[in-house]
Each structure stands twice: as structure tokens, then as C-alpha cells.
Amino acid sequence: MTPLFRYLTPQVLVSRVGHIVRVLPSRTLHCTFKMSCVNPVKRVGILGGTHGNELSGVYLVKKWLKDKSPVTRGTFETTVCISNPKAVEKCVRYIDTDLNRVFTDDNLRCDGQNSVYELNRGKELNRIFGPKHSPESYDFIVDFHNTTSNMHNSLMVHDTEDPVVMNLVNYVLQNYKHSHNYVFITGNAYHTTRTMGTHGLGIEIGPQAHGTLDADVYQRMEKITHYVLDFLDKFNQGEEFPACSVEAHRITEKIDFPRDESGDLTAMIHPKLQGKDWQPINPGDPIFLTFEGETICYQGNSTIYPAFINEAAYYEKRLAFWAMEKIQVSVPPLKVQK
Amino acid sequence: MTPLFRYLTPQVLVSRVGHIVRVLPSRTLHCTFKMSCVNPVKRVGILGGTHGNELSGVYLVKKWLKDKSPVTRGTFETTVCISNPKAVEKCVRYIDTDLNRVFTDDNLSPKVENMSGPNLPYEILRGRNLNSVFGPMGSEDCFDVVLDLHNTTSNMGNCLVLERLDDYLMFHFANYVQQFLHCPVFSKPLDGPFYSAQSMSKHGIGIEIGPQAHGTLDADVYQRMEKITHYVLDFLDKFNQGEEFPACSVEAHRITEKIDFPRDESGDLTAMIHPKLQGKDWQPINPGDPIFLTFEGETICYQGNSTIYPAFINEAAYYEKRLAFWAMEKIQVSVPPLKVQK
Numbered sequence: 001m002t003p004l005f006r007y008l009t010p011q012v013l014v015s016r017v018g019h020i021v022r023v024l025p026s027r028t029l030h031c032t033f034k035m036s037c038v039n040p041v042k043r044v045g046i047l048g049g050t051h052g053n054e055l056s057g058v059y060l061v062k063k064w065l066k067d068k069s070p071v072t073r074g075t076f077e078t079t080v081c082i083s084n085p086k087a088v089e090k091c092v093r094y095i096d097t098d099l100n101r102v103f104t105d106d107n108l109r110c111d112g113q114n115s116v117y118e119l120n121r122g123k124e125l126n127r128i129f130g131p132k133h134s135p136e137s138y139d140f141i142v143d144f145h146n147t148t149s150n151m152h153n154s155l156m157v158h159d160t161e162d163p164v165v166m167n168l169v170n171y172v173l174q175n176y177k178h179s180h181n182y183v184f185i186t187g188n189a190y191h192t193t194r195t196m197g198t199h200g201l202g203i204e205i206g207p208q209a210h211g212t213l214d215a216d217v218y219q220r221m222e223k224i225t226h227y228v229l230d231f232l233d234k235f236n237q238g239e240e241f242p243a244c245s246v247e248a249h250r251i252t253e254k255i256d257f258p259r260d261e262s263g264d265l266t267a268m269i270h271p272k273l274q275g276k277d278w279q280p281i282n283p284g285d286p287i288f289l290t291f292e293g294e295t296i297c298y299q300g301n302s303t304i305y306p307a308f309i310n311e312a313a314y315y316e317k318r319l320a321f322w323a324m325e326k327i328q329v330s331v332p333p334l335k336v337q338k
Numbered sequence: 339m340t341p342l343f344r345y346l347t348p349q350v351l352v353s354r355v356g357h358i359v360r361v362l363p364s365r366t367l368h369c370t371f372k373m374s375c376v377n378p379v380k381r382v383g384i385l386g387g388t389h390g391n392e393l394s395g396v397y398l399v400k401k402w403l404k405d406k407s408p409v410t411r412g413t414f415e416t417t418v419c420i421s422n423p424k425a426v427e428k429c430v431r432y433i434d435t436d437l438n439r440v441f442t443d444d445n446l447s448p449k450v451e452n453m454s455g456p457n458l459p460y461e462i463l464r465g466r467n468l469n470s471v472f473g474p475m476g477s478e479d480c481f482d483v484v485l486d487l488h489n490t491t492s493n494m495g496n497c498l499v500l501e502r503l504d505d506y507l508m509f510h511f512a513n514y515v516q517q518f519l520h521c522p523v524f525s526k527p528l529d530g531p532f533y534s535a536q537s538m539s540k541h542g543i544g545i546e547i548g549p550q551a552h553g554t555l556d557a558d559v560y561q562r563m564e565k566i567t568h569y570v571l572d573f574l575d576k577f578n579q580g581e582e583f584p585a586c587s588v589e590a591h592r593i594t595e596k597i598d599f600p601r602d603e604s605g606d607l608t609a610m611i612h613p614k615l616q617g618k619d620w621q622p623i624n625p626g627d628p629i630f631l632t633f634e635g636e637t638i639c640y641q642g643n644s645t646i647y648p649a650f651i652n653e654a655a656y657y658e659k660r661l662a663f664w665a666m667e668k669i670q671v672s673v674p675p676l677k678v679q680k
Contacts, residue, residue, distance in 0.1 A: 059607070063633050091657070148551035209491035209551035211654035215610040215631045265397070268557040289557045291401050312553035315429070 017161055018332030033243040033330075036163035037337040040236045041139040041199070045129045046071060046080045046225065048144045050100050050193050051313070052087025053210040056221045057144025057203075073229050075236035076139070083125060083143075083193055086117060091211050093313050094118055100143075103191040108132060129196040140164075141197035142228055144221060147206035148312045149321075150275040152180030153220055156202030158192070160185055160248065164199045166331040167241040171231045172224060182278050183248035184307055184324075201228065207275070210312055240335040249278070249305050249324040256318045258288055258296060266290055269310045269320060277309050281323075288320070355504075356674030371585040371672075374506045375679040379482040379541070379574045383472045384409060384418045384567065386487045388438050388535050389655070390425025391552040394563045395487025411571050413578035414482070421468060421486075421535060424460060429553050431655055434459035438486075441465055441537045446475060465535075472538040484539035485570055487563060490548035491654045492663075493617040496521045496562055499536070499544030503528055503590070507541045507577070509673045513586045515569045519562070522620050523590040524649055524666075543570065549617070552654055583676040591620070591647050591666040598660045600630055600638060609638055611652045611662060619651050623665075630662070 005013040005021070013021040018034040046064065048057030064071050064080040071078045082088055084099045095117040102122035108130070114120050129138045145156075153176075155169050173181050184204070186192070194200025205221050208214045235241070258267040267288040273281070280303045281287065288296035298304075304323040308314060343351040343359070351359040356372040384402065386395030402409050402418040409416045420426055422437045440446075440461050446469050472481045488499075498521045500508045512523050524546070526532070536542025545566050550556045577583070600609040609630040615623070622645045623629065630638035640646075646665040650656060 059610075059633060062606075148554055207551070209549070209652075209654050210553070211657060212491055212652050213607070213610040214616060214652075215613045216616070218610060218633075219635075264400075265555070268397075268555040268560060271558045274556060274558070291397060291560075293561075310551075310554050310556070312551050315553060 017330055018163070019330065033332040035240075036332045036334045038164050038334065039139070040336050041076050041164070041232045043138045043140075044076050044078050044229070044232060045138045045141045045197060046078060046144075047083045047141065047193055048080075049085070049088040050083040050143055051093045051098075051145065051210075052084050052089070053091045053093055054144070054146040054208075055091075055211065055213045056146050056205060056208065056218045058082065058088050059213060059218065060144065060222055060225070071225065071229060073233040075233050078229070079128075079138075081125075081128070084118065084121060086121075093210070100145075100192045101190050103132060103193060103195050105132075107191075125193065126196055129193075132196045138197040139199060140232060141194040141200045142225065143192065143194045143200070143202045144225075145202055145204040146208040146210070146217065147204055147308060148209060149206045149308045149310055150277045151184075151204055151206045151307060152182060152278070153178060153224060154182045154184045154204040154206075154307070155224075156184050156186055156194075156204050157248070158186045158188060158195060158200060160329045162199055163332050163334045164235065165201055166246055166329060167235075167244070167334045168201065168228060168231045170244045170246050170331060171241070172227045173246070176224060176227055178220065182307075183246060183329075185248050185250045187251065189251065203228075206311075235334070235336055238336055238338075241333060243333045244331045246329045246331055248327055248329050249307060250327050251322050252304060252325050253300075253323040254318075255287075255306075255320050255323050257315070257320045258290070265315075267296060270295060273306070273309060273321075275309070277307050277321075278305055280304070281306055355672050356506075357672070371674040373582075374674045374676045376507050376577075376676060377482070378578045378678050379414050379507075381481045381483075382414050382416050382571070382574060383481045383484040383539065384416065384487070385421045385468075385484060385535055386418075387423070387426040388421040388486055389431045389436075389488065389552075390422050390427070391429050391431055392487075392489035392550075393429075393553065393555045394489050394547060394550065394560045396420065396426050397555060397560065398487060398564055398567065409567065409571060411575040413575050416571070417471075417481075419468070419471070422461065422464060424464075431552070432461055435461045437461040437465060438488075438535055439533045441469070441475060441535060442533050443476075446473070468535065469538055475538045481539040483541045483543065483570075483574060484536045485567065486534065486536045486542070486544045487567070488544055488546045489550040489552070489559065490546055490650060491551060492548045492650045492652055493619045494522070494524075494546055494548045494649060495619070496566060497524050497546040497548075497649070498522070498566075499524045499534075499546050500590070501526045501530075501532055501534065501536065501542060501544075503592070503671060505541055506673050506676055508543050509588050509590075509671055510577075510583045510586070510676045511543070511570060511573045512588050512590075513673065514573045514583070515566065516588075518569060519566065521566070522649075523588065525590045525592050525671075527592060545570075548653075577676070577678055580678055580680075585675045586673050588671045588673055590669055590671050591649060592669050593664050594646065594667050595642075595665040596660075597629075597648075597662050597665050599657075599662045600632070601660075607657075608632055612637060615648070615651060615663075617651070619649050619663075620647055622646070623648055
């Protein structure tokens, strides 16, 4: 495991996220952030329809495929793309397997055609937006999603040590004063489309029933996209972003529905939990209601913050909701590398 | 067209809905309702999973398949059934075609050459199978009541689908349940068309509760559906036991027009349900009210001449059926008094 701090000199330590700790002549410690200097963003990919029935992104991308000017900026090239066209055509999440889980090194390395549609499509996307992990890959990928859960506007981050993404997230939170923006740290739990690029961000907005368009959700997703592109443009132009602290949520546990021996459900999300994404669940709080009307309470030891409560697509993945902890992410200052 | 009134005697008229109008000796007119006598209800069917991803009914029926006592009453036999098991297994609306549209004479009793054989759509075969259990549709031997459980992504609340405006038994149920819960009534014109699973029986009723995203279970929706089912069964039991239900007037909504989304030449959407209409099922739309919002942010207003009441606003399954919402008119259904035929 990488040490949290390492020595630059015997009197100077640097942390993984860029804190500089110096021993001063007075023998006190002084901590500052080291400025992150990151290469400019030259190519940005915007993906909709990674899940074919999550329609906000599908229709935003369709609009921009006809006229890309709203998502064009002076300092980078934008590519918009429908990730899973077959699934979009049938208005289903996927044809054979979830496209948003296929971007593993093993899958992408495999040669030849596969009978699984999304594996082939993943490799095709990787040829356009990747290759993943290489310097030729797209600098930034935005991926649009909807959820049946009451997640409001959730920004999906897989790498909290990426100063570009974290400063971008801070920029959106500070500027888009919609009252309900949240940061969800996915970590490397699953290999999503946005991991093809150097930097990636998912925009997940709910609740919206799959296969429907909610105009307010659509407009919020459009607005957040504009904030993302504006930020990247400012970054490229040399604007400096000071160090900041971002409140985020990190997965601690996967909570499944209660099930019987055959794997079928024996309970539903409790009415007191339904729609309460991001609100604290304390030990003893009701979380499930059996079909006979009995309440099942949360048995954990400490407060958790739930997300993806009652997402339709997660019933088959055996997830009733994610249990998360709230953390503060220290973000170093950022400017573009000239 | 059937006349509104017909003569029973030169001094007595009866209307289509059972009003009796007499000329009294004083030459004034006196109007009462004629009592409707309906055969007792002997067999009741409860269907869940007619659409495999509408989960309230699926899980209620699964519960009652294990233990039928909560839905058993003394005066009739109850059968519970998962209508579309393959669709339920895959958690999709249907496999080949919408099961809730196959109950027509053409589909069920084929006279046409290409309507036989094992290569028919799964739901046609399943529909015939169900019709052999709960039907035959239109015959004396069919079930007395079929209750079909549905969910919708629309904000329809606790909607009762009473397709036939002249089914007094079901309209008396609507009147009965309104004292406990608000249940808007969704009806069709007297000439239909009728093709749903509930049509297999003499008295069909659908319970349609939303909003609930397909493929999810909302515990509050589940419990309301369970409660309304109990009200249905309690009502039928009271009816069978001879309770008389006085004449009443029931507010219902009758389809007037199918409103589709605006589309381009290829048939793809060019607009969404307007934020001011989203979730406003059953609330009046007046001419000039916003109903759609284009992807560029322009508002499209309702162009009709009179107030309508929308239902099934933004139902996911209706995008492919080219329906943004049903435009409906509000009507009062005069229901004659009812008692069981001994």
C-alpha cells in the first residue's frame, strides 16, 4: 500500500494528495498544498445511452449529434456518442451484458469478435476513446445516467486523487446552486465507460423511471454538462483553482434485499426509507418491510448514508442500496501544465 | 342507437340506466330508479403479472399463491394467478406482445388461417390458456369477476379501471370504496374497444396504481393495492349476502382522445412532457395550457377546444404505443340501486 506521506527532504513530507508538510525553524509543522500541474484537456468525450433506457443522456446526445455547437469550446475538441445503440433502439438497459461493467483490462485485451454484444461494443468504444491507460486516450469522458432512485444530481467519481475531476466537482457544486448535488465515489469497484479516458465523470440523475423522459431531469443534466465543459475550458486557459475540500460519499457496504432460499425477495424497501437517498440511516432505523408487514431494521454499528435506494436495475445485481460513509476530500490547487 | 327511454306501459318509461318515469294521477312525472338485480358472484379471479415488470401484483399474487386465506371469502371461490409467468421471470412487460391486448375474439377463437400453431406469439398462446381457465370470454361459463393488478410510471394514484360504463356491479364497488380511499375511475366509451385480461369475465376490474418505476416495488403502493383488493372482495361478499346498494352517482373519466408526443419524420420524439404537466394526472388541462417542452426548451400548448383530464401521463410502456397521455372527459355515471338476484 502506498504510504500516506513520503519524504521529499528530511524536513519536507508530501502526501498522496499533494499536502506539503515542512518542519519550520521553530520546529512547528507547516502544511500547505502542492500545486497540481496537469496537462491540458485536448479531447472530451460525451456519452449517452450507455444504458439504453436511461433517456436523458440519449436525447441530449441525439441533440448534440445534430448540432454540436452548444458543447463545443475553444480549447478542446468534443466528441458526442451513443454508447450502446442497440440497447437504445430497443429501449433496454443492455442486450447481453451491462456495457458499464465491461471495461476491464482482460475484456479490452481480448482479440476477435465475441458473441456478447457489449463486449464487442466496449472494444469498439475503446478504439475510439482509448486505448484505456494509454497516453492516446481521450483526456476527459463524461457519461450520462439516470436512476429510479431519488439520487438528485449525483456526480460519480472513481478517482478522488484526480485533481482535475475533484476541482471540476467543486466547481459544479459551487456554481450550480441546485440544492441537491452529491458526490458518489465509485472507486475501482466497477469498470465503467468513463475509465477509458485519463479523467472521467459520471452524471447520474434521478428519480426517473427507465424508458421515460422527465423534462426537469433532462434540463439539469444539460446544465451540469455545460458547467463541466466551462470548467475544462477555464482550466485549459490557465485559470488557477485554489485548494478546497469536497464532501463526498464512499461505499462501505452492499446491502441486498432479504431473500428466501430460492433467491426471491421477501421484503421491500421500507416506506420510511423509500426516496431518502443521502439521508442518514442510524442503527435501529427501519430499512425493509416484509410482504406480511413486518419491519426490518438496520443492524449496523454506525450511521450510514444510503444511495441507489430501489434502483430497478440493481434488483438483479442483488443490491437494495449502497451503504456509504461521508468523507471530506482534500483537493490540492490546480493549474494547467504549460 | 338504443333510445334513451322506452315504454313499459303508456304511463311508464324506463331509461337505459334504470330510471323509471311514471305519470302520476296528478299528471306530474315521478322518477325513481329501477332496482338492478345481478346474479351472485360465484368465482373471482385475481391476476398479477399481466405485465411482468409491474411488481405490486406479482408479489401480492405470489403471497396469496402460498396462502390464499386473506383473499378467501365465504360466498365465492377465489383463484389467484400469475398471468404472464415468462415475462415475470425476465421482469419485462411482455415476451412477444402485450398480453393485456390479446383478449379479442380474433385472437382467442381463431378462424383465420395464420392464427394457429405453436409459432404464435407467446402471449397469444398464454391468452388462450388463461381464457380456458377464466373464460370463455363472453360466455355464461366465464368467471364472474376478474381483478387485474397493474402499476404505472404515471402519477395515477389509486386508479380503478372500469372499462364498461354499464357494469353497475363494478360502479357500485367504486362508490363503496370511495368512502375509504380516493380512487379515480378510468373508463372507455360504451363501444370499447375491449381487449384486456379483465374482459374475460362478466365483471372486469383493474387496479392501476402509480407512480412506480417498472421493475421496482414501492411498499406503500403494494400496501394500497392489497387494501383495495380486500375492499373488492369484501364488497362482493356483502353483495352476495344480500346487502342492497342504493342508487348513486359515480364520477368517472371517459377516454376522448389519444395524445401522442410530438415526433419528427422518422418517428422519434421532438419533445417531452412539460414540467407543469409532469405528475398532474387527473388535473384539468385547459386550452392553452403547456403540455410539452421541446429539447430546445420551447413550450407546446394544448390546442383543444375544451377542458380535458389527462391520465397515464408519461407511462414508460406507452412510448412505443405512441401515447403521451389519454385525454379524458369527466362524467357522472348514474347507477341504479343494486341487489343480488336470488
